[in-house]
Amino acid sequence: MFGGAVLGALLSQGLHPRAVTRSESRAQVLARQGAVPVVADLACPESLGESLKGAEKAFLVSPMQPDLNLLEKNFIDHCKRAGVRHIVKLFGCVDHGDDPLVRLHLDAIDHLKKSGMEWTLVSPNTVMDSNFFPHASTIKEESCFYASAGQGRCGFVSCLDCAEVAAHVLTTDGHHGKDYQVTGPEAASLADAAQALSEVLGHTIEYVDLPEKEMLEILCSAGMTPEEAEMQVLCHYRLFKEGKATLVTDVVRELLGRPATSLKEFFERNRDAFESGS
Numbered sequence: 661m662f663g664g665a666v667l668g669a670l671l672s673q674g675l676h677p678r679a680v681t682r683s684e685s686r687a688q689v690l691a692r693q694g695a696v697p698v699v700a701d702l703a704c705p706e707s708l709g710e711s712l713k714g715a716e717k718a719f720l721v722s723p724m725q726p727d728l729n730l731l732e733k734n735f736i737d738h739c740k741r742a743g744v745r746h747i748v749k750l751f752g753c754v755d756h757g758d759d760p761l762v763r764l765h766l767d768a769i770d771h772l773k774k775s776g777m778e779w780t781l782v783s784p785n786t787v788m789d790s791n792f793f794p795h796a797s798t799i800k801e802e803s804c805f806y807a808s809a810g811q812g813r814c815g816f817v818s819c820l821d822c823a824e825v826a827a828h829v830l831t832t833d834g835h836h837g838k839d840y841q842v843t844g845p846e847a848a849s850l851a852d853a854a855q856a857l858s859e860v861l862g863h864t865i866e867y868v869d870l871p872e873k874e875m876l877e878i879l880c881s882a883g884m885t886p887e888e889a890e891m892q893v894l895c896h897y898r899l900f901k902e903g904k905a906t907l908v909t910d911v912v913r914e915l916l917g918r919p920a921t922s923l924k925e926f927f928e929r930n931r932d933a934f935e936s937g938s
């Protein structure tokens with residue numbers, strides 16, 4: 661999600677960045693888009709070979725999985741050896757306390773800060789795209805979506821806003837040592853989101869709040885392991901409920917000179933994904 665979006669933002673500036681993927685077929689798509697593809701696996705950093713030579717800045721994002729810290733530390737070490745000056749790392753600004761996901765990120769961040777390279781963190785609140793697109797099928801088929809976040813609120817941010825902030829940091833100076841907490845313009849509950857989507861689609865979309873156990877069953881029946889469901893979905897809903905995701909900042913306006921995307925604007929922009937019959 662973030663990698664492709666940041667790449668898109670850089671390509672739209674007329675740049676031709678290198679882009680790492682594990683997939684040969686994805687590499688061909690990236691080349692057609694104008695990027696310089698690098699086929700490598702961060703679990704085997706030697707697969708990066710000489711591909712980072714001459715790069716000044718690098719953007720680092722990795723999936724929510726238990727080896728996140730190892731993949732990122734491998735990349736940081738390789739960047740250092742290749743002479744990269746500055747790493748922009750994707751983090752997050754929901755208050756995760758001391759949960760496993762934040763420990764993985766903090767381990768990688770500590771390694772980055774000790775590397776001697778310049779660094780910047782781009783720290784989104786929960787992203788609208790990854791939070792709402794997975795609900796598209798029940799929104800289309802049942803006019804509702806299921807979650808276990810209670811009435812908890814979140815400063816949902818669009819992926820595009822985060823990508824444009826990251827692209828700005830990658831292409832301008834003065835960002836070393838900063839942690840940019842990127843959020844949407846308001847803290848909204850999932851019921852508020854359902855209301856915004858209802859207004860855009862012109863019919864009622866309901867948010868159905870489920871006990872966490874039932875939500876876990878739905879996620880597992882959709883193919884997730886309990887561990888994936890916990891790290892990728894349930895812990896986030898719990899944090900909404902606990903009031904740990906309400907942060908709203910003005911970073912989008914400060915860096916990009918325009919307001920952050922609201923939930924309603926996001927749903928309008930992506931109406932086709934949620935409209936039944938499309």
Ligand SMILES: NC(=O)c1ccc[n+]([C@@H]2O[C@H](COP(=O)([O-])OP(=O)(O)OC[C@H]3O[C@@H](n4cnc5c(N)ncnc54)[C@H](OP(=O)(O)O)[C@@H]3O)[C@@H](O)[C@H]2O)c1
Binds near residue numbers: 680700703728788
């Ligand atoms: N979603 C949110 O609301 C949110 C908010 C704040 C922070 N975050 C953070 O965002 C991150 C997840 O971002 P995302 O959703 O963009 O992740 P994603 O869609 O899972 O993408 C991860 C990328 O990493 C690449 N990748 C995975 N394993 C790799 C490996 N071994 N070697 C090389 N490349 C590898 C994948 O490329 P290929 O498959 O092409 O190889 C893919 O492009 C997490 O760190 C999470 O904590 C998420």
